[in-house]
Amino acid sequence: MPLPIRNITMDMKPASVATIAGDAEIDHAIATLVLAFSTDPVARWMYDDPHQYLLHIPRLFRALGTSSFAAGAAQRIRDGLGVALWLPPGVHGDDGPLEAVIAESIAAEKQADVGAAFTRTEHYRPTEPHWYLSLIGVEALHRNKGCGAALLQHGLRRCDREHLPAYLWSSNPLNTSLYERHGFEIVGTIQVGSSSSIFPMLRHAR
Amino acid sequence: MTGNSSRVAAARPADMEPLISVMVLAFAADPVARWMYRDPQRYLAYFGRFIRAFAGKAFSSGTAWCIDGNLGGALWLPPGVKPDEDAIATILDESLPRDVMADVNAMFGEMAAYHPRNPHWYLPTIGIEPHLHRKGLGSALLTQALSRCARSTCRPIWNPANPPTRHYTSGSASRRWVSYVRAIRRLWSQCFEAHADPL
Numbered sequence: 001m002p003l004p005i006r007n008i009t010m011d012m013k014p015a016s017v018a019t020i021a022g023d024a025e026i027d028h029a030i031a032t033l034v035l036a037f038s039t040d041p042v043a044r045w046m047y048d049d050p051h052q053y054l055l056h057i058p059r060l061f062r063a064l065g066t067s068s069f070a071a072g073a074a075q076r077i078r079d080g081l082g083v084a085l086w087l088p089p090g091v092h093g094d095d096g097p098l099e100a101v102i103a104e105s106i107a108a109e110k111q112a113d114v115g116a117a118f119t120r121t122e123h124y125r126p127t128e129p130h131w132y133l134s135l136i137g138v139e140a141l142h143r144n145k146g147c148g149a150a151l152l153q154h155g156l157r158r159c160d161r162e163h164l165p166a167y168l169w170s171s172n173p174l175n176t177s178l179y180e181r182h183g184f185e186i187v188g189t190i191q192v193g194s195s196s197s198i199f200p201m202l203r204h205a206r
Numbered sequence: 207m208t209g210n211s212s213r214v215a216a217a218r219p220a221d222m223e224p225l226i227s228v229m230v231l232a233f234a235a236d237p238v239a240r241w242m243y244r245d246p247q248r249y250l251a252y253f254g255r256f257i258r259a260f261a262g263k264a265f266s267s268g269t270a271w272c273i274d275g276n277l278g279g280a281l282w283l284p285p286g287v288k289p290d291e292d293a294i295a296t297i298l299d300e301s302l303p304r305d306v307m308a309d310v311n312a313m314f315g316e317m318a319a320y321h322p323r324n325p326h327w328y329l330p331t332i333g334i335e336p337h338l339h340r341k342g343l344g345s346a347l348l349t350q351a352l353s354r355c356a357r358s359t360c361r362p363i364w365n366p367a368n369p370p371t372r373h374y375t376s377g378s379a380s381r382r383w384v385s386y387v388r389a390i391r392r393l394w395s396q397c398f399e400a401h402a403d404p405l
Contacts, residue, residue: 031246035234039337050227050276050335054250080246139246140235140336 015150016078026062026069029076029083033061036083036137041196042171046106046114056105063097064134075154082138082147086155089129089164113193120190121169124200131159133168148175152182156203166203173197212343214350217270217279222262224276226254232278232333233257242302242310252301257281259293261331269327273347278334280347285325327351 020029034057037043046060047053068074068085075084087093099115106114125132133155138147159166168184170176176186176199184201191197217225230253233239242256243249264270264281272279283289294314302310321328329351334343 028245028247031250034250035246038231038234041337044337049224050231051224054227054230141237141240 015082015145015147017075017150017154018078019072020069020074020076020083021072025076025080026065026074028080029074029085030058030061030065032076032080032083032139033135033137034058035139037061039140040137040171041173042117042198045195046110052105056101059105060098060101061135063101064093066097067091067093068134075151077138077147077150081142082136082151084136084151084155085134087132087134089131089162093134110193113195117190117192117195117198120192121198121200124169124187124202125167126165126202128165130165130167131155133166136168148178149182152179156182159203160206163205165205168201170199170201171196173199176201179203212273212346214271214273214347216268217265217272219265221270221272221276221279222265225270225272225279225281226257228276228279228335229257229281229331229333230254231336234336238313242306248301248303252297255297256294256301257331259297260289262293263287263290264330271347271351273334273343277338278332278343278347280332280351281330282351283328283330285327287328289330 020026034054037057038053043057044053047057065074065085068087071088071091073086073088073091075086076082102111102114133152136148136151138151156166166184168179169190170179170186176184179201180186182203183206184203186199187202188200189197190200230250233253234249239253240249243253261270261281261283263283267282267284267287269282269284269287270279271282298307298310332344332347334347
């Protein structure tokens with residue numbers, strides 16, 4: 001569910017990227033993502049009530065990020081204002097905790113649509129080994145400073161070293177151009193029920 | 207959804223928690239709020255409590271207003287009602303990093319100095335859901351409240367923390383009001399610049 005990063009100018013000095021390690025850094029990363037996604041169309045479709053958003057989205061992100069943290073595939077801008085959670089080739093997140101959070105926290109009439117939207121993002125996922133960018137977010141006050149670009153570059157360098165493709169789905173149309181500048185192409189559009197549009201994006205192996 | 211079709215209503219006690227959550231999300235990109243609580247964990251843990259101390263009396267005074275359910279709120283304090291200064295001191299003491307504390311106290315002191323001596327309405331906090339900014343909801347909230355102020359002939363003031371609120375000051379704002387806005391914005395931007403870490 002990559003998103004809040006906008007129109008980064010490319011001429012700024014690259015921000016320094018570090019691997020997220022230890023409970024304190026994980027807690028900090030979750031808080032960063034909670035604030036970064038508060039304007040995201042898909043996150044706010046799932047939790048349109050602000051109280052529900054603040055209550056449940058931290059648990060959802062934690063469930064989404066568990067495998068990335070365990071694999072050492074979660075990165076932060078060194079001062080913690082931006083975060084990217086990747087899943088390495090062959091590592092598939094455990095859907096159980098994620099489904100449990102959704103079942104507990106999202107209104108019944110919306111649950112089917114959320115489940116269907118998530119399932120359809122899987123249809124566009126490459127069948128060959130690939131890196132999957134499950135979440136990327138930069139705090140609103142620190143956007144347009146190159147944080148998102150630095151996080152993307154850091155992850156994509158690894159893809160290129162291993163000559164592997166990368167996959168993501170953009171939950172915010174404002175961010176697709178950034179991903180395109182880093183070599184991703186939109187491979188479809190997903191829209192379910194009352195959801196906003198979701199854009200699966202693929203970056204071929206290099 | 208536009209300001210034209212928005213519904214402004216008096217907040218009920220049950221609206222307090224949702225409106226505090228709106229403020230937490232609305233101020234996540236506010237320069238002053240994030241100067242006070244730069245760390246996202248600290249911000250999420252404490253900013254709601256700070257708003258309760260700063261503007262919570264709006265609920266007990268019946269002068270909290272919400273728009274379109276709980277998409278935004280304006281927490282006004284009527285003439286004679288002040289923010290809960292003891293609660294503010296407690297929460298700041300508990301939550302602020304030491305290096306920011308002295309400056310925040312100084313800022314609140316200067317803010318207090320700008321309050322008119324005459325009876326006035328005070329708007330410590332107004333916020334709109336961040337994904338619904340620039341749709342006229344803030345203007346609708348202000349228009350409704352200011353028409354009440356006009357009826358009660360009290361001069362309103364508020365804290366223009368964030369540059370995007372600038373458009374509120376165009377048009378009918380009084381000269382004194384604008385100079386207050388400018389002075390506070392200058393003060394706060396100085397505070398912010400002094401503490402924002404370069405990225």
